[in-house]
Amino acid sequence: MSAAKQKAQAVIADNAVVVFSKSYCPYCRATKSLLTEQGADFFTMELDQVDDGAAIQAALEELTSQRTVPNVFIDHKHIGGNSDLQARKGELPGLLKAAGALKA
Template sequence: MELQNREGQYVPEVTLKQRKGGELVDVQTKDIFANRTVAVFSLPGAYTPTCSSTHLPRYNELAEQLFASGVDEILCLSVNDAFVMEAWGEHQEAEHLTLLADGNGDFTEGMGMLVDKTDLGFGKRSWRYSMVVRDGRIEKMFIEPQKPGDPFEVSDADTMLDYLNPEADRPSFATIISKPGCPHCARAKQALADSRIAYEDITIGNRDITSRSLRAMTGHATVPQVWIDGRHIGGAEDLKAHLDQAVA
């Protein structure tokens, strides 16, 4: 089957499903796309490796930049049922995304993206692609190349953002290891917040990390310990120096 680029055409008018407030809700595509700019990414299935580790999380990470570039909503579509999509979303970092179920494959088939994956035991699923839709009309499509496996080369969030806003900066992300009641940790967290750097806080003393873990990872026994974009920065004073240098 030859996948077709449908730029310039309108998206199919179908009914999708979503679990909301414990109820199964009908979602009309004509309501989603009308008078709005929507970024859509469609994937083979919830819980599959690339979808969970890279495709969905990066769209969530870049959501603020996508919204600032004119996107009203970011949709994740898959030929799964609404219960699966809801459960998957709860186990993912997806607070900025809308996950919709195309359980019958109606939308995907209408897009010409329904493919046979019976060799994997999946049945009919969506080919991996993304698109920008303005007022129901497809402006741009990024369709993964038709080759064996599950290619993931062009439907990613960074490619989408580059198309919408080539000058957009990528956000930095930080991890901080802290202890409850530590004033230096509070100071470091405030410094990250003031610099608009999103961070994950890992607290020593819970079941996931101990002081020994901290020493093994950093060679230090003091908190906080901060990483930004994969680089170990150090403690609160080290972080201040790093942020001051970045501003200078």
């Protein structure tokens, strides 16, 4: 298994909510805004700001069949991208609560 794949899997395993993002991406900003509005405690990895970002993005594609960012995981499960997250807005509070990812 590649180091990038192991790193991606470790980040997903260690955090209730993860957004693999790029700092300049408007869809990523929309995702992070929605999670912030919902009071979510989430971990963001900006793939354009880490040395192995391209390798991690390729590893995520292997894991999820999704190449694009944002790539969102809640409770260690792949949710998808921004449009997938926005489409689940109604169930988001429940998902975040179940994941233990709501700020106190």
